[in-house]
Amino acid sequence: MKFELTILGCGSAVPTVQRNAAAQVLNVLERYFLIDCAEGTQQQLRRFHVPYNKINHVFISHLHGDHFFGLIGLISSLSMQGRRGELHVYGDSRLKEIIDFQLKLMNCKLNYALIFHPLTREPALIYEDKSVTVYSFPLKHRYDAPVCGFLFSEKERERTIIRDMAEAFQVPVAFMHRLKKGEDFVTPEGEVIANSRLTVAPPAPRSYAYMTDTLFREEFAEYVKGVDLLYHESTYGDAYAELAKETFHSTATQAARIAELAGAKRLLLGHFSARYPDPTPLLEEARSFFPCTDLCYDGAVFEVRQEGRKI
Amino acid sequence: MKFELTILGCGSAVPTVQRNAAAQVLNVLERYFLIDCAEGTQQQLRRFHVPYNKINHVFISHLHGDHFFGLIGLISSLSMQGRRGELHVYGDSRLKEIIDFQLKLMNCKLNYALIFHPLTREPALIYEDKSVTVYSFPLKHRYDAPVCGFLFSEKERERTIIRDMAEAFQVPVAFMHRLKKGEDFVTPEGEVIANSRLTVAPPAPRSYAYMTDTLFREEFAEYVKGVDLLYHESTYGDAYAELAKETFHSTATQAARIAELAGAKRLLLGHFSARYPDPTPLLEEARSFFPCTDLCYDGAVFEVRQEGRKI
Numbered sequence: 001m002k003f004e005l006t007i008l009g010c011g012s013a014v015p016t017v018q019r020n021a022a023a024q025v026l027n028v029l030e031r032y033f034l035i036d037c038a039e040g041t042q043q044q045l046r047r048f049h050v051p052y053n054k055i056n057h058v059f060i061s062h063l064h065g066d067h068f069f070g071l072i073g074l075i076s077s078l079s080m081q082g083r084r085g086e087l088h089v090y091g092d093s094r095l096k097e098i099i100d101f102q103l104k105l106m107n108c109k110l111n112y113a114l115i116f117h118p119l120t121r122e123p124a125l126i127y128e129d130k131s132v133t134v135y136s137f138p139l140k141h142r143y144d145a146p147v148c149g150f151l152f153s154e155k156e157r158e159r160t161i162i163r164d165m166a167e168a169f170q171v172p173v174a175f176m177h178r179l180k181k182g183e184d185f186v187t188p189e190g191e192v193i194a195n196s197r198l199t200v201a202p203p204a205p206r207s208y209a210y211m212t213d214t215l216f217r218e219e220f221a222e223y224v225k226g227v228d229l230l231y232h233e234s235t236y237g238d239a240y241a242e243l244a245k246e247t248f249h250s251t252a253t254q255a256a257r258i259a260e261l262a263g264a265k266r267l268l269l270g271h272f273s274a275r276y277p278d279p280t281p282l283l284e285e286a287r288s289f290f291p292c293t294d295l296c297y298d299g300a301v302f303e304v305r306q307e308g309r310k311i
Numbered sequence: 312m313k314f315e316l317t318i319l320g321c322g323s324a325v326p327t328v329q330r331n332a333a334a335q336v337l338n339v340l341e342r343y344f345l346i347d348c349a350e351g352t353q354q355q356l357r358r359f360h361v362p363y364n365k366i367n368h369v370f371i372s373h374l375h376g377d378h379f380f381g382l383i384g385l386i387s388s389l390s391m392q393g394r395r396g397e398l399h400v401y402g403d404s405r406l407k408e409i410i411d412f413q414l415k416l417m418n419c420k421l422n423y424a425l426i427f428h429p430l431t432r433e434p435a436l437i438y439e440d441k442s443v444t445v446y447s448f449p450l451k452h453r454y455d456a457p458v459c460g461f462l463f464s465e466k467e468r469e470r471t472i473i474r475d476m477a478e479a480f481q482v483p484v485a486f487m488h489r490l491k492k493g494e495d496f497v498t499p500e501g502e503v504i505a506n507s508r509l510t511v512a513p514p515a516p517r518s519y520a521y522m523t524d525t526l527f528r529e530e531f532a533e534y535v536k537g538v539d540l541l542y543h544e545s546t547y548g549d550a551y552a553e554l555a556k557e558t559f560h561s562t563a564t565q566a567a568r569i570a571e572l573a574g575a576k577r578l579l580l581g582h583f584s585a586r587y588p589d590p591t592p593l594l595e596e597a598r599s600f601f602p603c604t605d606l607c608y609d610g611a612v613f614e615v616r617q618e619g620r621k622i
Contacts, residue, residue, distance in 0.1 A: 014388045017357050039384040040351045046328050063417050065387045073350040073380045077325045094416045101412050105405045106374050107455035144418035 002027050003154065003206040003304040005229065008044035010270035010296035012235050012249075013066050015040060020298055021066035022271060024231070025050050026152055026208055028132050033152060034058040034074075035210050041070035042077055048299050053083065057127060059134070060091035061212055062147035068095060072102055079110040086113045090126055090136065092146065093118040119148045123223065131155050137223040139214035141248045149211040151224055157202035165198050203306040209264075212271050215245065216254035221261035228304045230264040231296070233271035237282050240273075252282035256289035270296035313338050314465070314517040314615040316540065319355035321581035321607035323546050323560075324377050326351060331609055332377035333582060335542070336361050337463055337519055339443050344463060345369040345385075346521050352381035353388055359610050364394065368438060370445070371402030372523055373458035379406060383413055390421040397424045401437055401447065403457060404429035430459045434534065442466055448534040450525035452559045458525060462535055464518040470510035480504050514617040520575075523582050526556065527565035532572035539615045541575040542607070544582035548593050551584075563593035567600035581607035 004027045009020030021038030025045070032054045034041075045052040052074075060068045068091070078087065089095070096116040103110070117126060119136050127134035133153050141147040158180035166176070171185050179185060185193040209224040212233040224230055232255035236244045244251050250258075252269055259267040267290050272279045279295050286293040294302070315338045320331030332349030336356070343365045345352075356363040363385075371379045379402070389398065400406070407427040414421065428437060430447050438445035444464050452458040469491035477487070482496050490496060496504040520535040523544040535541055543566035547555045555562050561569075563580055570578035578601050583590045590606050597604040605613070 013391055015354050015357075017354070020354070039381060040354055043326050043328070043331070043351055046326075065384055065417070065419075069384045069387070070350060073376055076376045076380070080324055098413055098416055102409055105409055106376070108376075 001029060001203075001306055003029070003208070003306075005208060005231070005268075005302045005304075006048055006050055007270065007296045007298060007300040007302075008041055008048065008050075009038050009298055010272060010300075011066070012233075012271045012273055014274060015066075016274050016277070018277060018298070019272065019274075020044055021069075022061075022212060023070065024210075025055070028152060028154065028206075028208075030054070031129075031132060032056070033134070035150060036061055036067040036212070037069075037071040037074060038066050039069040039073075042074045044298065045074075053078070053081070055087075056085060057088045057134075058090065059126075059136075059150050059210075060089065060095055061149070061210070062141060062145045063092050063094055063098075064141075064145050064213065067213070071095075072099060075099065075103075075110065075114065076108065079108070079112065083112045086115055088115045088117060088127075090117045090119055121146060131157075135223075137220075139211060139220060140217060141213045141215070145213070147213050149209060149214070149220070149223060151207065151209045151227065153207040154205035156205050159195070159199035159201055161199050162197075169193050169198065171198065201309040204309050206304040206306070208304065209262075211258065213248070214250060215248050216250045216258070218257075218261060221258050224258075224262045224264065226263050228265045229268065229302060230259050230262065230266070231268045231270055232258055234269040234279075234282050234286065235271050235273050237276070237285055252286040253289055256286040256293060259290045259293070264290075265292065266302075267293040268296050268302060269293060312340060312514075312617055314340070314519070314617075316519060316542070316579075316613045316615075317359055317361055318581065318607045318609060318611040318613075319352055319359065319361075320349050320609055321583060321611075322377070323544075323582045323584055325585060326377075327585050327588070329588060329609070330583065330585075331355055332380075333372075333523060334381065335521075336366070339463060339465065339517075339519075341365070342440075342443060343367070344445070346461060347372055347378045347523070348380075348382040348385060349377050350380040350384075353385045355609065356385075364389070364392070366398075367396060368399045368445075369401065370437075370447075370461050370521075371400065371406055372460070372521070373452055373456045374403050374405055374409075375452075375456055375524065378524070382406075383410060386410065386414075386421065386425065387419065390419070390423065394423045397426055399426045399428060399438075401428045401430055432457060442468075446534075448531075450522060450531060451528060452524045452526070456524070458523070460520060460522040460525070460531070460534060462518065462520045462538065465516035467516050468513035470506070470512055472510050473508075476509050480509065482509065512620040515620050517615040517617070519615065520573075522569065524559070525561060526559050527561045527569070529568070529572060532569045535569075535573045535575065537574050539576045540579065540613060541570050541573065541577070542579045542581055543569055545580040545590075545593050545597065546582050546584050548587070548596055563597040564600055567597040567604060570601045570604070575601075576603065577613075578604040579607050579613060580604060 322330030
């Protein structure tokens with residue numbers, strides 16, 4: 001039951017030898033979600049042994065090249081390799097125009113259906129299946145590049161029935177689904193059997209949020225309240241706080257403040273400016289506000305473990 | 312006085328971990344010519360320490376993604392890094408539409424002038440300065456992807472005057488430029504002094520040709536007669552000769568035959584299908600026809616040395 005993030009690139013603007021630009025894959029229960037797709041992402045997917053044929057959903061935060069220039073290559077390669085299943089792309093509606101225009105001028109017909117989902121400026125549920133949801137929410141970058149964050153969450157699962165106990169109290173089969181939802185059981189004699197005696201709580205649902213290329217605004221923390229793992233850009237350190245503001249980016253300290261305000265469990269820093277070949281100073285700045293912080297690097301894997309609950 | 316080729320990618324279609332797709336840089340006397348620009352080319356330029364800010368001319372053979380998907384990223388990065396000088400791009404006229412469309416939808420204004428030169432289906436001189444020429448010539452790939460080869464040549468230089476000899480025969484200053492061009496000198500007394508006694512021949516002009524994504528046709532050798540260094544695609548080996556034909560590609564043996572027909576001095580094989588993690592079998596096939604053959608690999612550097620002449 002994996003919930004695992006692989007960093008494919010954590011640089012910003014121009015790729016360096018150490019760091020590719022933005023891309024990552026989140027594996028939620030064997031659903032592979034690709035988040036941003038900078039140039040070279042398909043190479044990184046191979047380098048880090050991600051089964052990229054399993055990627056069915058691609059989320060593009062905004063239309064700056066360091067977040068989407070690799071998409072056309074990935075789309076094209078998947079077709080050459082015989083993909084048949086649908087590929088869903090979520091992004092700025094202009095992204096569809098860019099992809100369509102290139103495919104048309106190249107006379108390229110894909111073997112599979114490319115289904116585009118335009119993002120809006122309102123928080124929205126953009127993906128849902130029986131176990132997982134994905135929400136997009138607006139952040140604040142340059143006026144001509146509206147940007148979205150993404151929140152990936154497991155759904156709350158049903159409680160597990162303790163068979164022996166259910167039998168002992170003669171819970172009828174017809175009541176079982178209510179037991180799974182947490183209802184107490186009342187015996188024919190009127191005795192109330194607390195649900196917690198009859199069932200075990202499921203593991204806590206896990207969640208991951210992606211926030212990049214954004215100015216710092218306290219209210220953005222509201223979108224990711226209580227998230228387990230938060231990736232937040234920290235293009236710069238405190239010394240460049242003014243530059244961060246001018247370029248609509250955040251500092252490491254601001255990333256930490258968002259994590260703190262949101263009550264996140266763990267923070268990952270990324271989207272480092274090329275001026276930080278070693279981003280350790282950013283880590284130190286963030287940790288002084290939010291100790292449970294780590295640095296991304298290309299190829300890093302971060303897991304959110306399942307945790308049991310007593311309730 | 313360099314004449315040096317650096318291979319940035321020599322794979323075909325889909326990039327693998329070992330091989331990026333098509334891109335290379337030719338340094339002719341400190342002019343850096345970029346030839347094809349697959350996804351990831353800007354990363355490869357950095358990886359192999361090519362001074363990519365010195366690239367002023369980019370030649371794109373045809374509009375398949377494995378030959379141009381890295382161009383938009385390179386164009387964009389050069390602008391972010393403050394480039395001011397013109398960048399000249401030579402390619403299918405649809406390439407200009409693709410680039411312009413993306414820059415427009417991204418609201419991206421470049422800091423420098425991007426000058427586009429559409430290629431034609433006739434052999435043409437597409438670049439010339441005082442020391443170098445570049446010709447394009449048509450090859451044969453899929454109907455919807457017209458492809459050009461490129462021939463890069465040093466111009467014939469003037470002969471070097473042997474000062475002591477010129478003085479001894481009292482050659483007037485006004486005659487020196489004719490001496491450099493190879494004229495004999497006639498003394499006032501009517502004695503003919505052979506030019507070869509008064510001057511030294513310049514090194515032989517060097518040349519490089521790039522031929523990729525093409526069916527084999529004997530007549531294509533005419534475009535590259537006597538070339539010093541020939542890069543010719545060999546997507547497949549003889550075992551896949553039919554597949555090569557169907558996909559409008561060449562085999563290693565066919566590449567060798569072109570080299571032989573052209574009287575090339577040295578052949579480089581590249582554009583290998585992903586089915587050859589080790590392309591050594593292709594080398595063996597080519598060498599049985601054309602011994603002076605080598606395999607490309609990402610990061611390989613091939614130099615054409617200056618050679619003196621006696622004439």
